[in-house]
Each structure stands twice: as C-alpha cells, then as structure tokens.
Amino acid sequence: MDIKKVSSNPAFLDIKNYSVFFVYLIVNSLxxxxxxxxxxxxxxxxxLVMVSGISILYIKINLKDIVYKLFFVVGVILFFLFSIYLNYNVDGNSLxxxxxxxxxxxxxxxFNGQYPYNIPDHMGRESSNLPMLIVLGMPFYLLFGSVGYLQPFTFLFFTFLIFKIFSYYRQRLAVLILLFLSPSYxxxxxxxxxxxxxxxIITGFVYLIWRKFLKMKIMKLEIVSFLSALVLLTRFSSVIPLTILLIKKFFEFSGKEKLRFIAVFIFTISALGYIFFHNAPNLEVFLEHNPLIIQGAKQPLILSLxxxxxxxxxxxxxxxxxxxxxxxxxxxxxxxxxxxIMFFFEYGYTNMIKNSFFDLSFFNMCMPFVIITVILEMFKNHNKEIK
Known part of the structure; x- marks a missing residue:
C-alpha cells in the first residue's frame, strides 16, 4: 500500500507507537x-500532562479535513514568521x-581562501562542521547575513515533506503539533x-531515495551516490540512516553498478574535501585541526562500530x-x-544536566524520524503495512 492510501482514522497505539512516543517524551523532558x-x-x-492530554483529545475528536487544513496553513505561516522574527531579534553573540x-x-x-578548522568562533572554539553542512548555511549567510535563517526555511522544507508523506490534513497537522510541542526543537x-x-533534510533524503529509487526505480544510482556523499558530509552520524536505507540495495548491485556507485561517491567526497582542506597551512595543522579531531570521541569506538x-x-x-x-x-x-547513560553514571546529575558535560541537543538527530513515525503509526489501518 502506498503511504498516500493510509486511512485518516487513527489506529490504536501499539507497542511500536508507544516506543517512539516514549522517545519523544524522554528527549523533550530532558x-x-x-x-x-x-x-x-x-x-x-x-x-507531560499537556502533551498526553492534547494527544488523547486529538485522537478522539474528528473534524472535517478543511478545518485541519486551515489550522495547518495558518500554523505554518505563523511559525515561519515567528522563527524569522526570533532569529532577527536574538543576538547570537549573547548565546x-x-x-x-x-x-x-x-x-x-x-570565501576568504582560508582553512576553516583552526579559526575560533565567538566562544573561542574551532568549527567541527563537515563541509556540506557549511555549504547548507552559505545561501542564508549570503542572502540574509545570518546562517540562523537556515532554521525557518528548513521548517518550510519539512512542511513540504509532511505534505508529500501524508494524504490528510489531520495527519499533517498532527506532525506540526508534535513539532510545536517539542522544547528540543x-x-x-x-x-x-x-x-x-x-x-x-536527511529525513527528506530518506523519503526521496526510498520512493524514487527503491520503490519506483526511476532514479539513477549515480544520483543516489552523489546525494549520499553529500548527506554523509553533513554529519558523521548520517551513516546510520544511509546504512539502513541503502546497504541492502548496494549488495544487490551488479559488479559494474557497485563500481559506478563507489566512483561517484569517492569523487564527490574528494571534490568537496579538496575545497575545504586544501588551504591547510601544512600537514601538521590539518592533522591537529579537522572535524574528526575537533569533535573527538563521544563514546568507545567499539560502540560506534x-x-x-x-x-x-x-x-x-x-x-x-x-x-x-x-x-x-x-x-x-x-x-x-x-x-x-555512561556519562551520567560517571559525572552525575549536576555535571551532566546543569553544567552541560553532555550536549543534550545530540538527541535532536532522531527527532524528525520519531515525530513522523508516531503519526504514521497512529493513523495507519489495522493489519495494514505502510509499504
């Protein structure tokens, strides 16, 4: 069954929906x-009472789709304008x-022909951003003078993604509500x-590749390889969605297809890598100041593997x-x-939470996937799989 054929009537919450909703509550509660x-x-x-209450009411009350459409459109417009206003009025240097x-x-x-990884930011720390993440911020810096505008326009992209994934405005509005009720966001x-x-953005990539390449088979593997390389060069952790999405398909490729995929992937990474790393003053600076070193190990290598x-x-x-x-x-x-959890037992509550020994924002990597999953599960028919 195509996603767009899923019923607008919510299903009873099963164990999977409880698990992702629980993750949503854990992250935002932190x-x-x-x-x-x-x-x-x-x-x-x-x-917790507010989120639970709103969720229960939303499931029980069923209005005409035009009502949900109105709230969805108004919500998108108002939040976009609000995020623009917030970005304009909040001084980043005060954060x-x-x-x-x-x-x-x-x-x-x-833009100045410098090496980007040994220059201190406003807090005296060096950038650990991978090349493609910096590229994503360039249009907003050039047009508006601030990379902060990436957030409002990515929000618009996410609403477009919601529109593509879900058929009914009741579902689309539910995603927005969970987003607006998320302190982490x-x-x-x-x-x-x-x-x-x-x-x-990576969620959008997953949907695009799943639909156009894996399901409909109308996207060339060279384009998939190119986009995959760009996604990997936003954050190292993107290897998780890339692997789950594509590794099986990669093994199904013929020998020539594997070589084409690998060649495009390596060329893309090499080209972007050259642009960002060729201005390093010398090898020593490159080895001591690069995203991998600056980010450092957040956990044992065996866990990452x-x-x-x-x-x-x-x-x-x-x-x-x-x-x-x-x-x-x-x-x-x-x-x-x-x-x-490992850091919590080592450093305790005060250091972990109040003194920020651990960056809670890392949990936001999972949140777009979690929010969409909650609504997909909530509104699917009994005994029918979203394929």
Missing part, C-alpha cells in the same frame, strides 16, 4: 529538566551556544542551531518506509542515549 531551573517538577508534570558561529566562521573562511530555533534542521553493524542488519530487515524511519529514529536515539 530539555524541560535542563532549562526548568527551580520549577522542574511542576514544569515537567505540566508538560552560550556556538553552532551558528561555527558554521559562520567556516563560510567566511572558505523550539530551543534549537531560538539558539540558531542546525542539528534538528540537518536531520529534517556496533551501531553501524546493527544498521547493516536492519537494512536487510526493513520492508517499508515506515520500518525504515522507525529504525533510523530508534537507532539514532540509542546512539546518543547509551553515552548519555
């Missing part, structure tokens, strides 16, 4: 706890978050960060778009949750 200061308990309790400035110094360095818009937006191994196994087990984004979201969450 943000409430971190920024709730002296009102953690009432704020967290109120948030204790430097993702925006790390991207900005990378852009300035490339609202925090990211406020601080001009790019992680959530990065994975909104095990996630990739699990992703390979999942690639041979997923049978539908729903399966694909469900397991991408869950595995990305696990990739962050495991080191979070």
């Amino acid at each position: 943000f409430v706890i971190k920024y709730g200061e002296n009102y953690i308990i009432p704020l967290l309790s109120g948030y 204790n978050v430097d993702r925006w400035s790390a991207m900005e110094i990378g852009i300035k360095a490339i 609202l925090w990211e818009v406020y601080v001009k960060s790019d992680l959530f937006s990065n994975f909104m 095990s996630y990739i191994g699990i992703a390979c196994i999942l690639s041979f087990r997923v049978k539908s778009f729903y399966d694909t984004i469900f397991w991408i979201g869950i595995l990305l969450f696990i990739c962050v949750f495991v080191p979070f």
Whole structure:
C-alpha cells in the first residue's frame, strides 16, 4: 500500500507507537529538566500532562479535513514568521551556544581562501562542521547575513515533506503539533542551531531515495551516490540512516553498478574535501585541526562500530518506509542515549544536566524520524503495512 492510501482514522497505539512516543517524551523532558531551573517538577508534570492530554483529545475528536487544513496553513505561516522574527531579534553573540558561529566562521573562511578548522568562533572554539553542512548555511549567510535563517526555511522544507508523506490534513497537522510541542526543537530555533534542521533534510533524503529509487526505480544510482556523499558530509552520524536505507540495495548491485556507485561517491567526497582542506597551512595543522579531531570521541569506538553493524542488519530487515524511519529514529536515539547513560553514571546529575558535560541537543538527530513515525503509526489501518 502506498503511504498516500493510509486511512485518516487513527489506529490504536501499539507497542511500536508507544516506543517512539516514549522517545519523544524522554528527549523533550530532558530539555524541560535542563532549562526548568527551580520549577522542574511542576514544569515537567505540566508538560507531560499537556502533551498526553492534547494527544488523547486529538485522537478522539474528528473534524472535517478543511478545518485541519486551515489550522495547518495558518500554523505554518505563523511559525515561519515567528522563527524569522526570533532569529532577527536574538543576538547570537549573547548565546552560550556556538553552532551558528561555527558554521559562520567556516563560510567566511572558505570565501576568504582560508582553512576553516583552526579559526575560533565567538566562544573561542574551532568549527567541527563537515563541509556540506557549511555549504547548507552559505545561501542564508549570503542572502540574509545570518546562517540562523537556515532554521525557518528548513521548517518550510519539512512542511513540504509532511505534505508529500501524508494524504490528510489531520495527519499533517498532527506532525506540526508534535513539532510545536517539542522544547528540543523550539530551543534549537531560538539558539540558531542546525542539528534538528540537518536531520529534517536527511529525513527528506530518506523519503526521496526510498520512493524514487527503491520503490519506483526511476532514479539513477549515480544520483543516489552523489546525494549520499553529500548527506554523509553533513554529519558523521548520517551513516546510520544511509546504512539502513541503502546497504541492502548496494549488495544487490551488479559488479559494474557497485563500481559506478563507489566512483561517484569517492569523487564527490574528494571534490568537496579538496575545497575545504586544501588551504591547510601544512600537514601538521590539518592533522591537529579537522572535524574528526575537533569533535573527538563521544563514546568507545567499539560502540560506534556496533551501531553501524546493527544498521547493516536492519537494512536487510526493513520492508517499508515506515520500518525504515522507525529504525533510523530508534537507532539514532540509542546512539546518543547509551553515552548519555555512561556519562551520567560517571559525572552525575549536576555535571551532566546543569553544567552541560553532555550536549543534550545530540538527541535532536532522531527527532524528525520519531515525530513522523508516531503519526504514521497512529493513523495507519489495522493489519495494514505502510509499504
């Protein structure tokens, strides 16, 4: 069954939907706890009651589709304007978050013919952004003078993606509501960060490749290889969705197809890599100042390799778009949750949450997949698979 044929009537929540909804609540609750200061308990309790109450009411109340359409369109317009206003009025230099400035110094360095990875940002840290992530920020820096506008326009892209995935405005509006009720996303818009937006774009890539290449078979593998290389060069963690989505198909390629895919992939990475790394003053600077070194190891290498191994196994087990984004979201969450728990036992609550020994925003990698999965599961027919 095509995604667009899924009924607009919500199904009963099964164990899968509980799991992804639970992930949604965990991630957002951590943000409430971190920024709730002296009102953690009432704020967290109120948030959980509010989200649960709105979800139950939304399932029980069924209005005409035109009503949901009106709320959807108005919600998109108002939030887009609000995010533009917020980006314009919040001074990035006053923030204790430097993702925006790390991207900005990378852009300035490339335009000035400099090496982008040994220049301090507004917090005195060096950029760890991979080349394609810096490229994504370039249009907004050139047009508006700020990379922060990446967030509002990525939001518009995400609403277009919602429109393509879901047939009914009741479903589309439900995705928007979960997005607007997500403190992890609202925090990211406020601080001009790019992680959530990065994975909104990757979610779009997953849908495009699944539909046009894996299902309809109308996309050339060279284009898939090219786009895959670009996605990998946004963040190292994108290897998880890439592996789950494509590794099975790669093994099904003929020998010549494998060579063509690999050749385009390597050429794309090499070309972008040359643009960003050829201005390194010398080999020593390159070895000491590059994204891999700057980011550093967030967890033991064996764990990182095990996630990739699990992703390979999942690639041979997923049978539908729903399966694909469900397991991408869950595995990305696990990739962050495991080191979070390890660090928590080592450093304790105060250091982890209040003193920011662990960057909670890494959880946002899974959130676009989680939100879409919740609504796909909630609104699918009984005993029918989204294929």
